Amino acid sequence: MCGTGEYTTGWVGTGASKSDKKIGVVGLTLFDLRRLGKVDKLGMVGVNGGKFPAIRKHLDENIGGAYKDMDLSFDEYPEQGKVDPEAYKTAIDKMSPGEAVIIFTPDSEHATVDNCASSIKQFKGTHHPIALYAIERGIHVLVTKPATQLLSHHNELIAAARKHNVCCFVEHHKRFDPVYSDAKARAQTLGEFNFFNAWMSQPKSQLETFRAWAGKDSDISYYLSSHHIDICCWILQDIAVPTRVVASAATGIATSEPYNCVPQTEDTITLLVDWQSTKSPKHKGTAVYTASWTAPLKAGVHSAQHWYYMGEKGDISVDQAHRGYDVTVDETGKTCMKYSPSESGHFDGQRGYGYISIEKFIDAARSVNAGVTKPADYDTHGLPTIANTVLTTAILNAGRISLDEKRAVGIKKDGETWVLE
Template sequence: MSNLTKLNVLMCGTGEYTTGWTGSGASTSDKKIGVVGLTMFDLRRLGKVGNLGMVGVNGSKFPAIREHLQDKIGNAYKDMDTSFEEFPKQGKVDPEAYKEAINKLSPGDAVIVFTPDSTHFPICMYAIERGLHVLVTKPATQLLSHHNELIAAAKKQGVVCFVEHHKRFDPVYSDAKARAATLGEFNFFNAWMSQPKSQLETFRAWAGKDSDISYYLSSHHIDICCWILQDKAVPTRVVASAATGIATSEPYNCVPQTEDTITLLVDWQSLKSPKHKGTAVYTASWTAPLKSGVHSAQHWYYMGEKGDINVDQAHRGYDITVDDTGKTWYNPFYMKYSPSETGHFDGQRGYGYTSIETFIDASREVNAGTAKSSDYDGHGYPTIANTVLTTAILNAGRISLDEKRPVGIKKSGDEWILE
């Protein structure tokens, strides 16, 4: 791997997940110094990444972002360079600055997209059509038709396109998937994921306008369920229901169509046994209590014909109590922010880091000719092709809410479509 050429990377999006910086200042969540930027800076230190760029909409944010990154990352870890080229320049405001930034890249470079859901498709397509490898946060797209277009474009260009479903790299989830394979036919899956109401303040600019809580949170566990059931069962019908009233009230005042909690009920059909059908319930909320001790409450239950699996990702037997803030449950398996004994960043084993590094490694291997982009579809990775049913379920759920009806999912030729 060390003999592979360094990968030049453009980070699209300057928000919480990339930098730890939000529109109201430094994030107060469990991602206070971000994930993407920190990982890129460390991979550059380790020789896997070359030039770095970052693109947003408002160039006036960059001085504060640079100061934040230097303070929280550059000064916190040994040998960590937080420099990057910014777009748009000179404090300009440009919603299409990503085009200028992408145009400066060369085929074989990479783009990492962590922007509002509604912008994923145009940015990813613009990058893929120019021969760039792409890692996009979930949901890959809001429309199944757009997801299908990205599959075709990535295949045509021969580039790597991953969706950043980092939970596939969680050792507990990975082990659970393997054990589920021994439990016979699928019967029932139930997932819950929530974040505190304070997130509505962070996301007010787009909550209910550009996306919803199901796309934002349920995408995690819908993908895990699809991953477990890949080549074993397929979703056939989605019915959605929603709770409302909190997000649209004081002090959050989100737009009138904002849901608080969304539940998707999904029918699954076994591919091996016509008589075996399963059901899944995926629920997500961003109106959970403020001081529950975890930023994201998240657990799921899987039942097969020969046994079941119960996973609570938020409570792993590791909690800390502080006088001022009370008890908090931590998950260092995701991102470890405390430095090593030598003072360097020490989170390379976290699955948040591993998810991004896996994409970087795959892109470098394809550039070197030691692998083809299609190879990764068979490795269980969250490629754009392997994640299509996650988008199908999410898109069907949105239609079900808007049109108040069940929505069917079926395959037409080589493509999945909604009915």
């Protein structure tokens, strides 16, 4: 496990997260998969080894104390008392081909204030170097979204995974949400694509949390719109392809009191994307993807997330912030992960889509190791492999360039590789 923060452990440095991921997702899922016999030895990689005593205490109290038969043992990198931004190399060097790495590092982890130019070319992500280092050593990789900020880096990972014959998945967990999965199936019956509109937002308080990297190393479009852009690309796989992106942004809130983010931080980003039918030259569609981290503080939900799809023969509306069954807790708001134990006292959240997305990757890696399947097989299954998610990165990267260079950006296929114009 590369990355020891909220999504992995639920620990955010000052204590347990106040979000709905109070005991994490990745670590909890892998501890449970070990209980079920699907994984064995575990390790965690951070930058500061001094955090591990607090993380272990947090896990012991909130996982070990809550569920039966949970083995919470794991190796830690770097060692306590050491700070090492490249500790992931030490950890991966001790692994063997066929083992697996799950990457949940923030794109800002290695960034510095000196690297704050607004151009995407200056954004310094951690996903690409860690994933490439692992893949080149025959290690299967699951990387959180967005896989990379640059389309060129995404293409490198596709090529490396094929060369080294390993699974490389992107943790687009929304694909495993039963509502989204059902919507995709129904969209296949609606004929040619015409229009898609997505909105995703988080309250302004998130700017306090993300001030260290907001506008410097990533933006709200990469952070939030990546969810619904991937869902749209997934629905439109074999139906249409994106051809042109134009971006627009609202500003002024994030850069003002009390948030004081760097001058190039956008509040809200909208991408307008043209889509061309793969079967009918006359059918073109448009999609609008908007993401904001300046929603009202008392909006009632932590993440507003809804989208609308219109096809030739019908439409679909999805509102995942109000899904008909809500659990709201004073400390964390609405919860999506099932943390309550089963009747026997064991962890009982195996049906959550965050759990399923990790388990699908582990199952694929185990199957490839056993010689039952090949990594390329999963590209045909609709799973979020590195190859199947390339257009998500293409759209996000094109949107960033469009904002920075104030122009439309084309997307096209050059041979077998997607490129930007």
